[in-house]
Amino acid sequence: MLKVYKCSKSPTIKVDSHSIQPLLESSVMTSYFSRAAWILLLVLCQPWSIRAFSGLIFQFYPYHTHRLTTGSVNSVMKDTKVSLTSSSSERIDSGTAEEKSSPIKLKYDLVVIGGGSAGLTAAKFATSFGKTSVIIEEAKLGGDCTWSGCVPSKTLLSCAKAAYTVKKASQYGLELNGSKDAKIKVDMKAIHDKIQRTIQTIYEEEDSAEVLSSKGVDTIQGRASFISNNTLSINLIPTEDLSTTVAADGLAKGKAEILVEAKAGIVICTGATAFVPPVDGLIDSGVDWATYETIFSKLGKLPNNRSPPRLTIIGGGPIGCELAQAFSRFGSNVTLVTPSLLLNDAVEPEAREALQRVFQEQDNIKIVTGRVQKVRQELDGLGKSVGAHCITVSSKNGAPETCIEVRGDLLLVATGRKPNVKKLYDEGGLKEIGVELNDNYNGIKVDDKLCTTVRNIYAAGDCTGDKQL
Numbered sequence: 001m002l003k004v005y006k007c008s009k010s011p012t013i014k015v016d017s018h019s020i021q022p023l024l025e026s027s028v029m030t031s032y033f034s035r036a037a038w039i040l041l042l043v044l045c046q047p048w049s050i051r052a053f054s055g056l057i058f059q060f061y062p063y064h065t066h067r068l069t070t071g072s073v074n075s076v077m078k079d080t081k082v083s084l085t086s087s088s089s090e091r092i093d094s095g096t097a098e099e100k101s102s103p104i105k106l107k108y109d110l111v112v113i114g115g116g117s118a119g120l121t122a123a124k125f126a127t128s129f130g131k132t133s134v135i136i137e138e139a140k141l142g143g144d145c146t147w148s149g150c151v152p153s154k155t156l157l158s159c160a161k162a163a164y165t166v167k168k169a170s171q172y173g174l175e176l177n178g179s180k181d182a183k184i185k186v187d188m189k190a191i192h193d194k195i196q197r198t199i200q201t202i203y204e205e206e207d208s209a210e211v212l213s214s215k216g217v218d219t220i221q222g223r224a225s226f227i228s229n230n231t232l233s234i235n236l237i238p239t240e241d242l243s244t245t246v247a248a249d250g251l252a253k254g255k256a257e258i259l260v261e262a263k264a265g266i267v268i269c270t271g272a273t274a275f276v277p278p279v280d281g282l283i284d285s286g287v288d289w290a291t292y293e294t295i296f297s298k299l300g301k302l303p304n305n306r307s308p309p310r311l312t313i314i315g316g317g318p319i320g321c322e323l324a325q326a327f328s329r330f331g332s333n334v335t336l337v338t339p340s341l342l343l344n345d346a347v348e349p350e351a352r353e354a355l356q357r358v359f360q361e362q363d364n365i366k367i368v369t370g371r372v373q374k375v376r377q378e379l380d381g382l383g384k385s386v387g388a389h390c391i392t393v394s395s396k397n398g399a400p401e402t403c404i405e406v407r408g409d410l411l412l413v414a415t416g417r418k419p420n421v422k423k424l425y426d427e428g429g430l431k432e433i434g435v436e437l438n439d440n441y442n443g444i445k446v447d448d449k450l451c452t453t454v455r456n457i458y459a460a461g462d463c464t465g466d467k468q469l
């Protein structure tokens, strides 16, 4: 499955995704929460990841066996109790009075910006090769996958599957309370709590600063910006926990900045955020709407703890389709508005047709083909909001173009994701050091080994603008 070979520059690893794929299907699908394997294999099977490791590994292949062990920051994440005594980093500032007023300076073989799936994998990979690594994370270790992506969405889907199976119990020869026609009551608050527990478990077992520390990966909570092609300035996020932790080390009291130098390379893994299209009225009409970033926490606050009676989803990509099926199985009337085919062009027509059939025949999901033009609140006769929305969709299916209105109680915007690069590029020094972006800020430009346009700086994961879910 893994072959080590020597490329023109240095040794590297080739990952055979065909060998990994069956593993994914057998072990990962059946044992969802064996997350270590899951994350690693999912990540390894992504085209970007395969390239990431073939590009990165040459830096960490163990012909440098020396491991730095001078004491320094081990973890500066706000949610950790890990002490700052043992560390894999190298302090490069000394203790003179003058230097004490300057920022803390640390040195690692690999410096990773962003602690999501890509960043976690890169940092762990480096330490498994005996190299030192640190992750700079400005929000929560685990990134989208743990907090608002794969983990909550798959947990939601597993709850929806259970609801569906119970409803169809009679097809399995089962009766519930003596009835073949099972009526289930869905408690969205309980589903919300289950999702949050699952997220917490995954976080504590796989992503937390403590776990990373036990694998030799250091973590710093802060926002990274480039001051040269091998040094980052980290603005520490000023939280109480953080200042206590940093002060406890006696190194950074009153300091807001750390300088981190990379000896071998920097990997940018800043991920992506929800793309919200500029639809008239969406932001400012007062309509209740969500994206994947907010929907999972909203589940705990739905009226009467029930699934919304009518859910409108804008976007027929993977996220829109997943959530459409889940909510319809909880009892919502779901309308999915999509300008194009379900999923996207990369999906085989047979798969798309099967999905469309299941949506329409089993899940009762209404699919409307067209583009959303306008979003507004639904008003009563006195012009008062009734807590619902009405969206206008224009469709070119027929000639001439027609407009229809779709009404619902909750609006979910699932119109894709955009790479998280603008801030780092415009304000974080990326432009100044010569790292180029794709057109329209659509990700960091990389070659097939995930090298950026600057030597020893790499980018991996969603921030490269590669195909997003």
Ligand SMILES: Cc1cc2nc3c(=O)[nH]c(=O)nc-3n(C[C@H](O)[C@H](O)[C@H](O)COP(=O)(O)OP(=O)(O)OC[C@H]3O[C@@H](n4cnc5c(N)ncnc54)[C@H](O)[C@@H]3O)c2cc1C
Pocket (backbone or CB within 6 Å): 042, 113, 114, 115, 116, 117, 118, 119, 136, 137, 138, 139, 140, 141, 142, 143, 144, 145, 146, 148, 149, 150, 151, 153, 154, 222, 223, 224, 225, 269, 270, 271, 272, 292, 319, 420, 424, 428, 460, 461, 462, 463, 469
């Ligand atoms: C609803 C949904 C379901 C999904 N389901 C699946 C699935 O089933 N299977 C699958 O393979 N994928 C799935 N995905 C996609 C998967 O979640 C992403 O591909 C993955 O999370 C990308 O990882 P990443 O490391 O590139 O970015 P992220 O996970 O987004 O991590 C980026 C991190 O960088 C941090 N950051 C950004 N800028 C800075 C900075 N300047 N300084 C410091 N830190 C910074 C962010 O805070 C963030 O934590 C799903 C996504 C969604 C939204």
